[in-house]
Amino acid sequence: MSDVNIVERGRTLVVNPLITCQPLGAMFATLGIHRGLPLVHGSQGCNTFVRYAFNRHFREPAEIAVTSLHEDAAVFGGRSNLINGIKNLSKRFRPDLIGVVTTCSSEIIGDDVEGFMKVAHKELAEEIGEEKANKTKLVHISTPSFVEHHFRGYGNAVKAFVNTLTEEPTESNDKLNIIPGMVNPGDIREIKHILGLMGTEAIVLSDTSDPFDSPLRPSTTESMPFYPKGGTRVEEIADSSNSLGTISLPFYGDDAANSLEKKYDVPAKIGPMPIGVQNTDEFVRNVTKLTGLEASEELLDERGLLIDSMADLCSRYLFGRKVAIYGDPALVMGMARFVCEIGMIPSFVCTGVENPEFVEEMKKVGKESEGPVEVMPGSDLRALEVRLEEEPVDLVIGNSEGRLITRDLDIPLVRVGFPVYDRAGYHRVPIVGYNGSVNLIDRITNIVMEKYYDEQHWKLQQ
Amino acid sequence: MPFDLFEVDKEIPERKKHIYIKDSKDPKEHIPACNTTTVPGCMTERGCAFAGAKGVITGAIKDALHVVHSPVGCTAYAYGTKRYPTTPDMPNGDKFPIDNFNLKYITGTDIRESDVVFGGMDKLKKCILEANKEFPEANAIYTYATCTTGLIGDDIDAVSREVAEEIGKDVIAINAPGFAGPSQSKGHQVANDVLFESLVGTKEPPRTTEYDVNLIGEYNIDGDLWVLREYFDEMGINILSTFSGDCCHDEIGWMHRAKLSLVRCQRSSNYIAKLLKERYDIPYIKVDFFGIRYPTENLKALGEYFGKEEEAEKVIESRMKWIRPELDKLKEKLQGKKVWVFSGGPKNWHLPEPLEEELGMDVVAVSTMFEHEDGYEKIKERVGENTVIIDDPNSLEAEEIIEKYKPDIVLSGVKEKYLAHKMGVPCILIHSYENGPYIGFEGFLNLAKDMYAAIYNPVWKLMEFEQEIEEEISAENHARRRGPS
Numbered sequence: 001m002s003d004v005n006i007v008e009r010g011r012t013l014v015v016n017p018l019i020t021c022q023p024l025g026a027m028f029a030t031l032g033i034h035r036g037l038p039l040v041h042g043s044q045g046c047n048t049f050v051r052y053a054f055n056r057h058f059r060e061p062a063e064i065a066v067t068s069l070h071e072d073a074a075v076f077g078g079r080s081n082l083i084n085g086i087k088n089l090s091k092r093f094r095p096d097l098i099g100v101v102t103t104c105s106s107e108i109i110g111d112d113v114e115g116f117m118k119v120a121h122k123e124l125a126e127e128i129g130e131e132k133a134n135k136t137k138l139v140h141i142s143t144p145s146f147v148e149h150h151f152r153g154y155g156n157a158v159k160a161f162v163n164t165l166t167e168e169p170t171e172s173n174d175k176l177n178i179i180p181g182m183v184n185p186g187d188i189r190e191i192k193h194i195l196g197l198m199g200t201e202a203i204v205l206s207d208t209s210d211p212f213d214s215p216l217r218p219s220t221t222e223s224m225p226f227y228p229k230g231g232t233r234v235e236e237i238a239d240s241s242n243s244l245g246t247i248s249l250p251f252y253g254d255d256a257a258n259s260l261e262k263k264y265d266v267p268a269k270i271g272p273m274p275i276g277v278q279n280t281d282e283f284v285r286n287v288t289k290l291t292g293l294e295a296s297e298e299l300l301d302e303r304g305l306l307i308d309s310m311a312d313l314c315s316r317y318l319f320g321r322k323v324a325i326y327g328d329p330a331l332v333m334g335m336a337r338f339v340c341e342i343g344m345i346p347s348f349v350c351t352g353v354e355n356p357e358f359v360e361e362m363k364k365v366g367k368e369s370e371g372p373v374e375v376m377p378g379s380d381l382r383a384l385e386v387r388l389e390e391e392p393v394d395l396v397i398g399n400s401e402g403r404l405i406t407r408d409l410d411i412p413l414v415r416v417g418f419p420v421y422d423r424a425g426y427h428r429v430p431i432v433g434y435n436g437s438v439n440l441i442d443r444i445t446n447i448v449m450e451k452y453y454d455e456q457h458w459k460l461q462q
Numbered sequence: 463m464p465f466d467l468f469e470v471d472k473e474i475p476e477r478k479k480h481i482y483i484k485d486s487k488d489p490k491e492h493i494p495a496c497n498t499t500t501v502p503g504c505m506t507e508r509g510c511a512f513a514g515a516k517g518v519i520t521g522a523i524k525d526a527l528h529v530v531h532s533p534v535g536c537t538a539y540a541y542g543t544k545r546y547p548t549t550p551d552m553p554n555g556d557k558f559p560i561d562n563f564n565l566k567y568i569t570g571t572d573i574r575e576s577d578v579v580f581g582g583m584d585k586l587k588k589c590i591l592e593a594n595k596e597f598p599e600a601n602a603i604y605t606y607a608t609c610t611t612g613l614i615g616d617d618i619d620a621v622s623r624e625v626a627e628e629i630g631k632d633v634i635a636i637n638a639p640g641f642a643g644p645s646q647s648k649g650h651q652v653a654n655d656v657l658f659e660s661l662v663g664t665k666e667p668p669r670t671t672e673y674d675v676n677l678i679g680e681y682n683i684d685g686d687l688w689v690l691r692e693y694f695d696e697m698g699i700n701i702l703s704t705f706s707g708d709c710c711h712d713e714i715g716w717m718h719r720a721k722l723s724l725v726r727c728q729r730s731s732n733y734i735a736k737l738l739k740e741r742y743d744i745p746y747i748k749v750d751f752f753g754i755r756y757p758t759e760n761l762k763a764l765g766e767y768f769g770k771e772e773e774a775e776k777v778i779e780s781r782m783k784w785i786r787p788e789l790d791k792l793k794e795k796l797q798g799k800k801v802w803v804f805s806g807g808p809k810n811w812h813l814p815e816p817l818e819e820e821l822g823m824d825v826v827a828v829s830t831m832f833e834h835e836d837g838y839e840k841i842k843e844r845v846g847e848n849t850v851i852i853d854d855p856n857s858l859e860a861e862e863i864i865e866k867y868k869p870d871i872v873l874s875g876v877k878e879k880y881l882a883h884k885m886g887v888p889c890i891l892i893h894s895y896e897n898g899p900y901i902g903f904e905g906f907l908n909l910a911k912d913m914y915a916a917i918y919n920p921v922w923k924l925m926e927f928e929q930e931i932e933e934e935i936s937a938e939n940h941a942r943r944r945g946p947s
Contacts (some may be wrong), residue, residue: 011594012585014534021535043609043640049539054814061881063857067502070641074613085503091473092504092858104533104610105641135630146533146573146610219926222471224861255785348842352534382596383565388526395771401541404566420947 002345004366006359006375007387016380016401018326018352022153023101024050024144027064028182030099030141032206034231037095039065041082041113042103047154056421058185058212061226065089070106080149085414090136091128093225096234098169099138099157104145113140137234139164149353151252151328152187153184158205158256161237169241176290177260178202178247181252181273181330182418183432190430191249191274194284197299200291202242205256207232213428241266245281245290248275249432250330251357272361273330275440276338277306283433299434305439306434306441307423310342313445319343320370321448322393326350326384326402326423327417329377333361334432335397337368342441345371346392355380381405395401412451414444464492466850470858480853484845493838494853496830499644504856507804507877508831510640513609514649516540519657519728520604520636522706523714524548525558527600529593530570530673531586531618532608536640545684545894548708554668559599560712564648569593573610574648582616586718590625590633602632602711612628612639632711634660645800646806646834647729647852654733657705657714662738665715667702672766674702675743676720678735679727682707684898690726690751693761696772705731715918718742722767724749729807731836737868751901752809753816754782754789781903789820792910797822799917802863807833809892815875818846820911826867829855857881871917886925888916 016422028152030038040047045170047066053063067081083101084274117138135437141160144155158179180188188209195202210230221229239434240246246257248270257268267290274283280303295303321344325335325348328426329351336346349362354377361377376383385405388396396406399417402444406413420426430436453460464485464714467478479495511516521544529564530537542565550557560566571589573582590603603625606619606694620633626837638652659911667674672740680687702720703713714836717723717738723746733745734852747763750756758778765774801823803813807830814825828845829852830837841851850867852859860878863869864885872882882889890896899905 011592012572013529013535013569013589013596015569015596016541016567017534017538017570017572020538021532021533024535043510044500044508044645045513045536045539045640048507048509048513048534048877051624053539055880059880063505063881065503065505066500068500068506068508071834072642074641075525079500084501088474088501088503089505104535104578105607105613108610108613109575127715139663144575145535146575146578148536185661214884216862216884216886219883221884223885224865225858226884227862228884230594287877404562408561410567454927 001367003372004033004363005372006377007070009376009379009383014380018350018401019149019151021104021203022147022148022150022156023103024053025150025153025155026099026101026141026143028054028208028456029084029154029161030097030101031062031064031211032208032231033099033161033269034205034233035096035227036100036206036231037065037089037093037097038101038462039085040101040103040286041065041067041069041078041085041106041383043105045067045362046103053419054212057300058427059417060212060214060228063226071380073110074105077109078106079116082111082113082116083120083123084431085137086117087124088128090133095136096436097139099139099141099160101124101141101157106145107142113142113417116407127377137165146441151182151250151330151353155252155255158253159259161205162240162256162259165234165237166241166260166264167238169443170226171241171242172244173202175243176287177205177243177257177266178239179246179248179250180255181248181250181253182328183249183263183419184427184430186428186430187211187432187436188336190436193435194433195287197296197302198284198287198291198293200287200293203243205237205259235250239243245269247286247334249448250328272406273334275334276341276352276437277303278341279308279334279337280432280437281436286368294309302434306437308440309441313441314342317445317448317453320345322347322371323381323394323395323397324348324350324384324393326381326386326396327396329353331417336362336365336373338437338440339397340365340370342369342444343370345369346373347371348374348376348387349452350376350379350381350384352380354376379405385409394452397442397444416440417439464488467851468859468862470862471767475503476501477518477859482850482851484842484847484851486847491818491837493835493842493923494851496838496853497647497832497834498645500854503857505858506854506856508645508854508876511604511638511642511649512536512640514646514730515636515638515653516606516649517544518646518650518681519653519706520778521564522546522548523709524550524564525552525599525601525710526564527593527597527603528568530568530604530608530610531573531582531605531616532570532571533573533610537568537572540570541568544681546682546707548687549734552710553713561598567597569596578610578614581609581614582607582620586616586618586621587625590621591629595618602634604636607637607639607698609637609640612637612641620790620869625829632661647832647834650730651733655733657933658734658737661714661718663715663742663865663886665712667716667719670719671700673770674720674761675699675701676703676705676717676723676738677701678725678746679731680707681727683893684895684900684906686899687779689902691884693777696777697761697765697770697856698771699764699768704739707732718744720744722747724764726751727808729833740932752812753906754820754903756812756815757902778903785903785907788907789910792914793821795914795918796826796910800824800826801871802827802829802867802869802894803871804829804860804872805839805877805892806831808900811891812835813842814841814845814849820906824847825862826869827852829853829863829888861885871913886922888919888922895902
């Protein structure tokens with residue numbers, strides 16, 4: 001049991017933010033739909049910056065359209081931009097789904113987005129026929145950029161998919177709905193793997209695993225237009241009301257899960273992000289509660305491999321080391337608990353969101369920590385940097401945005417989360433589940449060895 | 463017909479006037495329509511005016527702090543998107559205390575819903591003051607309007623003036639909200655105008671020489687500026703100010719003391735060169751340092767201007783004596799390879815001739831995101847017959863270019879790179895480079911090496927699994943595929 005201190009950012013100015021605006025999360029979620037395309041109703045930066053972010057992290061294409069709002073739209077509204085945007089995109093790309101993502105501009109201008117979408121659909125039906133027009137589902141995702149953050153934008157998109165596309169339940173599909181959050185392809189694949197070992201399968205809302213990590217096979221790739229392999233099919237979303245339950249790994253997927261519960265009696269479980277032993281155990285127990293299926297021997301062996309690596313590595317190399325963790329609140333919540341399990345102290349936990357769930361979870365983490373935990377909600381990377389100048393730690397865990405700061409502080413950075421653009425392969429390697437936790441232990445221990453043992457190399461002899 | 467409607471554009475026939483196939487018998491004014499608004503929903507590769515201002519121009523300044531007046535998103539996106547390294551060296555010999563300050567920090571006003579309702583000017587003022595307190599090292603503060611704060615009508619000029627007086631430091635307001643103008647290009651222009659109007663003529667350089675130049679439109683992408691600086695140093699020509707690669711804020715203030723302006727990127731920074739000519743009668747010449755012939759000609763011209771002909775010759779000779787043999791070796795490998803160049807603007811006319819003359823490549827397609835008429839005229843002059851010239855291509859057109867013109871390599875940005883790869887075509891970055899710098903003689907060699915590495919990456923021969931491995935079948939399959947055989 002250690003002290004938990006909650007520290008505010010202490011200024012209005014944000015310096016090196018740890019969050020971005022809602023539309024990014026909505027675009028992310030939409031790209032996880034099979035033949036799904038986001039159409040951003042805003043300026044050209046609103047999609048282009050986001051494409052850069054995805055391209056750099058995943059090293060994959062990210063096709064995101066925009067309605068190209070300009071001065072005239074600011075005065076007269078974005079009606080024709082949105083209607084023409086939907087029509088052009090539908091006709092030329094023939095997507096299964098268009099996620100119409102709003103921005104600060106379109107929300108401030110006050111466009112009647114739903115109304116314009118109806119007009120676009122009607123005109124499309126007249127021009128290309130009802131049947132063809134109906135093949136493209138239009139989903140309105142309201143994501144004003146000046147409210148909350150991109151994690152909420154992700155949650156709002158999943159909620160919009162469910163509320164727009166889910167059909168009345170018929171009979172059970174024996175599946176589980178999984179809302180994975182803004183995690184990596186490797187993480188989603190690991191969750192599917194666990195469910196496979198337990199004898200069930202998932203409807204992933206939405207499944208960004210293949211679209212953001214797709215094979216290079218020109219002979220089988222859909223082109224003109226290009227679509228990546230995979231993604232959640234619209235029919236699967238429609239079918240999500242027939243599932244045995246919904247698990248949202250991050251707290252910010254709660255709206256969609258709760259909506260399915262309220263409307264169609266699909267029981268919802270929110271969190272935790274299954275990083276480490278206890279959180280993965282809880283995930284497995286939740287799966288059992290919802291499906292009646294128990295952990296298989298194979299899965300328990302995978303758990304055993306994690307326990308084995310903890311027994312072998314933690315006390316010798318990691319115990320008592322202080323770490324600072326920043327980034328996605330759900331990920332930081334999972335990581336903080338995990339570093340306690342491996343004997344380290346989460347001295348600083350920092351996130352850009354102000355949600356109370358984060359602080360509540362950190363109070364729990366404090367009970368499991370060997371040393372005091374400073375909790376920095378609604379904060380930014382500069383605030384963390386200043387604290388680390390005053391009280392250095394042994395390791396920092398977070399995304400690439402901390403690379404210059406940790407370099408100047410001479411503290412090694414263990415890269416996790418989004419974005420990681422200055423190292424290779426991090427989007428493929430899971431950090432969730434028992435296997436993911438083994439990966440994390442290896443990643444952390446190797447960096448500790450390099451930084452704190454290489455000089456006295458004899459200490460690395462077995 | 464000089465203009466071509468692509469298959470994929472059947473539904474948006476207005477795209478036809480943006481796609482021109484070069485025919486030298488056509489009148490000069492036959493160029494693609496350009497600098498106009500994009501077709502909504504077409505999947506453009508363009509960005510916004512704010513990106514043009516902060517991302518291209520001001521983000522390169524080593525000692526300025528940026529306060530983005532926006533919801534958190536624009537601030538987050540303004541962080542470190544371009545490869546603009548800086549040194550800590552200041553013109554008076556001092557060292558700036560924070561390394562890579564321009565890449566390390568970004569700040570913003572974190573606009574929320576209540577600010578949208580009640581206005582964000584008080585918040586902006588508070589934030590600029592906080593920014594100044596957080597980073598007293600910064601020599602100036604630049605603040606930016608964005609879509610939100612532009613639409614709610616915050617007067618960022620007034621706030622900036624007020625705070626500047628209070629803190630005794632320049633606070634520069636840049637009014638290029640994302641929705642301004644058809645592309646990034648509008649942001650370049652606004653930044654040029656604002657920096658000229660508010661800074662030029664306000665400072666004096668620590669020393670001047672008879673050989674002082676402004677190097678305008680050189681942003682030091684991956685160290686480009688440092689290549690040119692070496693040439694100039696060896697010639698005894700002093701770069702008094704760069705606009706704005708690895709420059710400090712004060713350098714812009716004394717641009718009026720140069721003897722000559724050299725305009726490197728002629729899309730993003732013509733404006734300030736023209737203003738310097740108009741107001742201070744500083745002549746400017748447009749320079750081109752990509753490839754071999756252009757830097758040779760331009761260094762010679764510069765040598766002639768300053769009476770440094772011999773020095774120029776030495777710079778050229780010392781490089782070319784070791785670069786020429788290297789290039790010749792690469793030419794053997796790159797000869798006949800087809801290229802599609804997709805740049806923001808001027809690299810469309812910088813690169814085609816060097817690629818063809820020096821390396822024997824065949825430029826089959828060129829396209830830009832935001833070039834204007836003058837740029838397209840130059841592009842048209844410099845590309846070969848039947849090369850397709852495309853303004854603001856969208857990603858479906860990109861696929862059609864690849865299908866139709868079958869380039870062996872694409873030179874473009876990161877948004878297009880992985881799409882090209884998925885179609886089995888190598889692609890290298892020319893906005894931020896692979897292993898740059900790409901400017902000057904050494905830079906052109908780097909580019910040639912990167913193209914070689916990309917085209918001859920063994921992966922392109924391993925694309926598909928083959929059940930039968932008899933030699934003839936395998937050879938036949940290879941022949942069917944793109945890439946070298």
